Amino acid sequence: MTATIISGKEVASQIRSELKQEVDQLIQQGVQPGLAVILVGDDPASHSYVKGKEKASIELNFYSEVHRLSADVSEQEVLSLIDRFNRDPKIHGILVQLPLPAHISEKAVIQAIDPQKDVDGFHPVNVGNLYTGLPAFLPCTPHGVIQMLKRSGVQIAGKNAVVIGRSNIVGKPMAQLLLAENATVTICHSRTKDLTSFTKQADILVAAVGRAGTVTADMVKPGAAVVDVGVNRVDGKLVGDCLFDEVSQVAGLITPVPGGVGPMTITMLMYNTVESAKRSLVR
Numbered sequence: 001m002t003a004t005i006i007s008g009k010e011v012a013s014q015i016r017s018e019l020k021q022e023v024d025q026l027i028q029q030g031v032q033p034g035l036a037v038i039l040v041g042d043d044p045a046s047h048s049y050v051k052g053k054e055k056a057s058i059e060l061n062f063y064s065e066v067h068r069l070s071a072d073v074s075e076q077e078v079l080s081l082i083d084r085f086n087r088d089p090k091i092h093g094i095l096v097q098l099p100l101p102a103h104i105s106e107k108a109v110i111q112a113i114d115p116q117k118d119v120d121g122f123h124p125v126n127v128g129n130l131y132t133g134l135p136a137f138l139p140c141t142p143h144g145v146i147q148m149l150k151r152s153g154v155q156i157a158g159k160n161a162v163v164i165g166r167s168n169i170v171g172k173p174m175a176q177l178l179l180a181e182n183a184t185v186t187i188c189h190s191r192t193k194d195l196t197s198f199t200k201q202a203d204i205l206v207a208a209v210g211r212a213g214t215v216t217a218d219m220v221k222p223g224a225a226v227v228d229v230g231v232n233r234v235d236g237k238l239v240g241d242c243l244f245d246e247v248s249q250v251a252g253l254i255t256p257v258p259g260g261v262g263p264m265t266i267t268m269l270m271y272n273t274v275e276s277a278k279r280s281l282v283r
């Protein structure tokens with residue numbers, strides 16, 4: 001058997017064309033969605049992700065501001081900039097690219113963002129709202145994964161879903177979103193004993209570890225939907241957490257890296273920014 005490859009690029013461009021229409025309508029109503037991105041330091045990968053976000057904003061006709069700050073900027077300067085964006089009515093979404101340099105507290109920065117502009121969905125208010133079923137900005141990567149599955153015709157309700165990874169950015173919210181779709185969810189992590197005994201049961205397997213080669217063919221239930229959230233550079237090449245060539249022989253559906261979850265992450269950021277702009281109409 002050879003898995004069907006779910007193109008994140010295709011699903012993303014479908015969602016972006018839906019968003020484009022919403023943006024046109026919003027602009028007619030006098031609101032142009034505005035996204036502010038703050039990038040600290042000179043990590044090349046972060047610069048490349050932020051370029052992608054800037055490009056997507058411009059394509060969708062957003063108002064876009066990208067602030068590239070030097071690595072030695074103080075935490076206070078970052079907090080002041082966030083405060084300015086919190087009060088700026090042109091800005092509906094604020095994103096601070098992670099990771100930050102060690103002298104700047106990620107916790108302090110995330111908590112400084114107005115929850116109503118927290119389009120990453122990282123603020124504790126949005127996290128709490130998600131966990132209690134209240135309206136919230138959904139974290140972009142896990143939300144993108146749900147959209148890819150749904151738009152590829154994968155039924156989630158009643159399925160066994162296994163998430164490998166328990167980060168605040170992907171693993172934990174991913175599990176919560178799958179639970180909200182009525183999957184039976186298991187979270188595995190670095191201290192899990194006999195990982196394969198869990199992954200073998202998964203109808204939906206999400207790999208969010210950050211280590212190439214974590215998921216091998218023998219760990220996958222035949223016909224499973226396998227979502228690869230990994231972003232790893234190996235010999236200058238971008239690869240996921242799954243051994244794609246062998247896992248795709250066993251899985252029913254699989255997402256590639258690149259061209260899978262990555263483009264969806266950026267698209268769901270655009271989605272959240274449009275949502276925020278829509279909310280500003282009724283505020």
Ligand SMILES: Nc1nc(=O)c2c([nH]1)NC[C@@H]1CN(c3ccc(C(=O)N[C@@H](CCC(=O)O)C(=O)O)cc3)C=[N+]21
Binds near residue numbers: 097263
């Ligand atoms: N506050 C914050 N929010 C984030 O959403 C966030 C972040 N910080 N820090 C880093 C991670 C990583 N991330 C990616 C986005 C797009 C691709 C993407 O589009 N990847 C392309 C390939 C890009 C390439 O070739 O480098 C693909 O998979 O096809 C990947 C990774 C967002 N992140």
